[in-house]
Amino acid sequence: MIGIGEKGACFKLILNCDTQYMKRVLLKTERISSYAKFPLNLSVIKNFKELILHPNVTYIVGENGMGKSTLLEGIAIGLGFNPEGGTLNYNFSSYDSHSNLDEYLRIAKGPYKPDNSFFFRAETFYNVASYVEDLDRIPKAGPKIVDSFGGRSLHEQSHGESFFAAFMHRFEGNGLYILDEPEAALSPIRQMSLLSRIHELVNQGCQFIISTHSPIIMAYPAAKIIQLTEEGMEETRLEDTDHYAVMKQFFDNRGRLLYHLFE
Numbered sequence: 001m002i003g004i005g006e007k008g009a010c011f012k013l014i015l016n017c018d019t020q021y022m023k024r025v026l027l028k029t030e031r032i033s034s035y036a037k038f039p040l041n042l043s044v045i046k047n048f049k050e051l052i053l054h055p056n057v058t059y060i061v062g063e064n065g066m067g068k069s070t071l072l073e074g075i076a077i078g079l080g081f082n083p084e085g086g087t088l089n090y091n092f093s094s095y096d097s098h099s100n101l102d103e104y105l106r107i108a109k110g111p112y113k114p115d116n117s118f119f120f121r122a123e124t125f126y127n128v129a130s131y132v133e134d135l136d137r138i139p140k141a142g143p144k145i146v147d148s149f150g151g152r153s154l155h156e157q158s159h160g161e162s163f164f165a166a167f168m169h170r171f172e173g174n175g176l177y178i179l180d181e182p183e184a185a186l187s188p189i190r191q192m193s194l195l196s197r198i199h200e201l202v203n204q205g206c207q208f209i210i211s212t213h214s215p216i217i218m219a220y221p222a223a224k225i226i227q228l229t230e231e232g233m234e235e236t237r238l239e240d241t242d243h244y245a246v247m248k249q250f251f252d253n254r255g256r257l258l259y260h261l262f263e
Helices: 068-079 122-136 145-149 159-170 188-202 242-252 254-262
Strands: 002-004 010-012 022-027 057-062 105-109 116-121 175-180 207-211 224-229 232-236
Touching (some): 068 105, 068 116, 068 175, 068 207, 122 145, 122 159, 159 188, 188 207, 242 254
Parallel strands (some): 057 224, 116 175, 175 207
Antiparallel strands (some): 002 010, 022 105, 224 232
């Protein structure tokens, strides 16, 4: 598939439909007796629709409190990931704060298994870095785990550099990657670099599910954008997201907006 940019430039997009690792997420309504308590009281759960995932990139977006991270966390735990992030083999807990949403989600997988996988959570990546260092202190034969992140201690890099070390070195082809707010420590230039890396990995047979507030990161062509609101979830376009509209309004007429904000 060939994509056309705003200025007519062409770029290659590959839809890896035959190797889609996750196809859809459904709610086990038969297990729910009440929606009164968290996380079942979230609007996205009370108004849950079948979440059909794009074979390449699916974005989950929405305002704070809409349940984006909780939904991604539930999906990740349902797949066997550690709640704080990492690979399927990571087994640690710094603070047990995850919800039990995974117990109510039914995940439909594709016919193939990914060769690689990673659950990236911006808010707990420090804990992942500490876990990697703890494991590497244990004498063992073979390479250190940090080598799969580029060989340099994640704690000896800036927040953004350590994020990017995971994206560039730990993420490989034929992988399933769940990213929760990866833009948290990334400059706009780095966010665009992440888009480039996502494109590179998509063309190597990868599938991404990404929760983000960044209009830059959610700009990947031909992706599916699911916006969470008080009414539930709906598919939308980048230009119709609240994030894009607010940023465009700010930069198109910054003075007027600041006037009303400060009045």
